[in-house]
Each structure stands twice: as structure tokens, then as C-alpha cells.
Amino acid sequence: MNVKLIAHTQLSEEFYDSFDEYGGHSGWSGNPFERMNAADSAAVALTAIRTCYSPLKPTEIVAQEGEKYFGNAASDGEGGTEADRLFRHITGSGHTSTLEHITYTFAIEGVSRALLAQLTRHRHLSFSVQSQRYVRMGSADKIGGFDSVFPPSIEGNPEAKRRFRGMMINAQEDYDTLRSLGVPPEDARMVLPNAAACSLVMTGNSRTLLDFYAKRRPGRGAQHEIADLAVRLRDEIVKVDPWLAPYFDTKKEGE
Structure with missing residues (x-):
């Protein structure tokens, strides 16, 4: 990410x-x-x-x-x-x-479609997301196939990681096969997994981003990837606006 x-x-x-x-x-x-x-x-x-x-x-x-x-x-x-x-x-x-x-615009790269689905549950955020319809995800396309996000629970488990990697390879092969059979990208993308990585530009105001952090920060039960995103967004904000640092609740971070 x-x-x-x-x-x-x-x-x-x-x-x-x-x-x-x-x-x-x-x-x-x-x-x-x-x-x-x-x-x-x-x-x-x-x-x-x-x-x-x-x-x-x-x-x-x-x-x-x-x-x-x-x-x-x-x-x-x-x-x-x-x-x-x-x-x-x-x-x-x-x-x-x-x-x-007060608004902030971020470039967010290499996050999963699962994270993207969670982001859309938050109000007053604006998104421009890399399209799987117009950006072709084939192995032979300019992108060179889709990247995958490996959750820590899989990354730290050798057997699970081996199987997960195989599933991603199979998904890529299935996508390539459908494209070779004349299926358009907008339909072939149906076989791409939640783990498929994407990039986006996101804009939000400080009230919304403070609320996002309060709900998604580490220690609140959020999935690892979106909790990591919450921390990174906070860090980018306080670099330019350190006066906002006290408004990010960090009491339970890391629990």
C-alpha cells in the first residue's frame, strides 16, 4: 500500500x-x-x-x-x-x-477491492478508482496482469500462502482465457477476486476523515488493511496540519 x-x-x-x-x-x-x-x-x-x-x-x-x-x-x-x-x-x-x-486529496495505491468495498460505506468521501472495465487486466496487457493483496494471516502461513498464490494464478488464467474467447473486459473481470489490487484518488473533508479514523483505526476491530489505511491517512494529514493531531483518537491504537 x-x-x-x-x-x-x-x-x-x-x-x-x-x-x-x-x-x-x-x-x-x-x-x-x-x-x-x-x-x-x-x-x-x-x-x-x-x-x-x-x-x-x-x-x-x-x-x-x-x-x-x-x-x-x-x-x-x-x-x-x-x-x-x-x-x-x-x-x-x-x-x-x-x-x-478543510479538505485533503490522496493518491492511494495497491489496495484490495475488498478494502474499496469497505471505503464506500463511509459518507462524504469522493473516489476516482482504477477501472477493471477500461484497464485490461490480462497477462499480455500493458498492466501485466492484476496484482494481489496478501492478508497477514495468509502471508504468515506458508501453506496458506502457497495455496492463495495458486488461486490468484488460476484467477489470472481464467481471466486470460475468457478474454481469448472474445469476452469483453467488463465481463471477464467477474472472475477477478477481492484480493485484486487497485489504485484510486480519494478526497475528504477533515470531519469525515476524523470520523473514518475513529471507526477504522487499529484497536477497533477493523480489518488489518483498512486499519493500516486509517493510520497512513492520519499521518499524511498531520504532516501538513499538525494542529489536527490531538483530534485523532489514538488511545487504543495497537490493542
């Missing part, structure tokens, strides 16, 4: 340029988030949250309140900035719709 973040929420240049227009106080020029080590996504979250409770316009909030929230220590004694305190308060109160404005 290979998981890479390929895009995430960023502030627009026009929004950056508006800080001076709406700010009106000294010391607020250029990129304030570099100075205060605040992520663009946190500015989006602050804008969404304060829009619900502030008389200011959304375009004015970061310029006029950013210093207060990102420049001061949290008043609740829980660490971080006042922005972190606000985020804790909002998520604790269940107002997590404000996190839906």
Missing part, C-alpha cells in the same frame, strides 16, 4: 492580500501565519467557526481576530493557542460541521 497526500486546503492569494485592507492595525502585514506558525487550514477553521458567532464578515475575521486567536496562549490551560482552545471547545460541543471546509 502506498498513500500520498497530493492536495490540501490552502488560502488564496486574494485572501492573503485582504489582510491589510481589513486589518487596520500595526504589525499585521505579509503572511501572519508564517510568523505565528499557524496553518492555512487553521485559518479556514477559524473563519468558519467565528462566522457563526461574530458580527464581522468572513473576510474580516482572520485580519481582525487572527492576532487574538493565533498570537495568544490558550486560556483554558490545555496548551496551544487561543485558536486551539476555540477548536477544542467547538469540537467538544459537537459543532464539527465547521471542519468540513
